[in-house]
């Protein structure tokens with residue numbers, strides 16, 4: 001089926017018209033049929049994306065149908081969209097600028113060929129950062145959040161539960177990353193690298209979306225870290241199948257590595273745009289694809305309480321490698337509390353972050369300078385896989 005390209009506003013307005021004319025909400029299939037009578041063919045996944053990306057307008061009922069919200073919620077994205085500071089950063093700290101906005105809108109406005117690398121940890125379930133799920137996270141109950149087993153007597157922070165994602169969610173995720181890949185390609189200079197945090201269950205979907213958008217795969221970086229995923233015996237049959245593990249115990253976090261196609265050879269691209277390769281760790285040591293790490297330490301999490309915070313020790317290595325000549329601008333379109341920006345500041349790189357949630361932006365204002373100041377040894381000991389631990393954590 002040929003997909004027509006509709007502007008974001010056209011689809012959203014057609015959905016609003018549909019829900020405005022129904023009582024008790026409508027299913028995604030019904031909404032799609034209505035929308036198609038108005039504006040032509042629209043994939044179900046796109047309708048679902050619009051419904052989920054505007055939790056301040058659309059509400060999911062208990063029966064899995066959607067309806068218009070009767071009252072606007074105190075919505076994170078509302079603040080961003082109505083704010084007069086859309087064009088201006090809400091925070092400038094050293095060489096980092098943070099914008100409060102939907103990154104897709106920001107990337108549409110941004111000048112083409114003006115970003116030299118992306119280092120980002122995107123939302124994965126794609127619903128976990130909606131206001132509804134964030135409320136459930138704060139309440140400590142329900143939603144996509146799962147509390148990992150306590151470890152060494154320490155209660156661990158909630159993490160999103162990916163295993164509840166179904167076929168439709170994966171389709172939605174693929175579309176999301178294709179759209180993201182296209183948006184980001186526009187603003188990247190040729191040869192710019194894109195580092196995307198991923199997980200073993202969804203990395204193939206993210207990779208397919210990014211490749212479909214025209215970015216080329218350059219492999220994966222493995223952050224060696226013991227996560228709490230996998231390693232369990234079959235649920236409710238532990239004793240019967242005591243020698244079985246359902247999924248490998250995850251000991252690495254994969255980061256996808258993509259690149260915008262080069263203009264000419266690597267050397268031509270480096271001369272013209274300053275990108276195309278990765279910065280070596282030292283003269284004798286190239287940047288490697290395995291990095292020893294550790295779960296983000298308590299001291300760092302206290303400074304920057306975000307459910308997905310990555311350690312500075314690790315991020316500094318990625319951010320450093322991302323600019324082969326040490327010059328250019330790094331973008332984190334899903335900035336959270338700005339941990340890659342803090343890493344960039346620490347290294348003296350220019351960086352830009354975009355974050356939808358005003359709550360996270362508020363915390364970032366305090367956290368960014370402190371994360372930047374954390375002391376970590378440099379990864380220059382040959383043979384240690386580039387590991388460097390955080391002294392103050």
Ligand SMILES: C[S@@+](CC[C@H](N)C(=O)[O-])C[C@H]1O[C@@H](n2cnc3c(N)ncnc32)[C@H](O)[C@@H]1O
Nearest residue numbers: 102103121129306308309334336337339355356
């Ligand atoms: C996995 S977290 C990133 C955490 C970050 N690396 C840190 O250390 O704080 C993803 C972030 O993306 C934000 N987000 C989700 N959708 C967004 C969008 N369309 N534009 C900008 N930010 C978005 C969420 O609010 C969330 O803070």
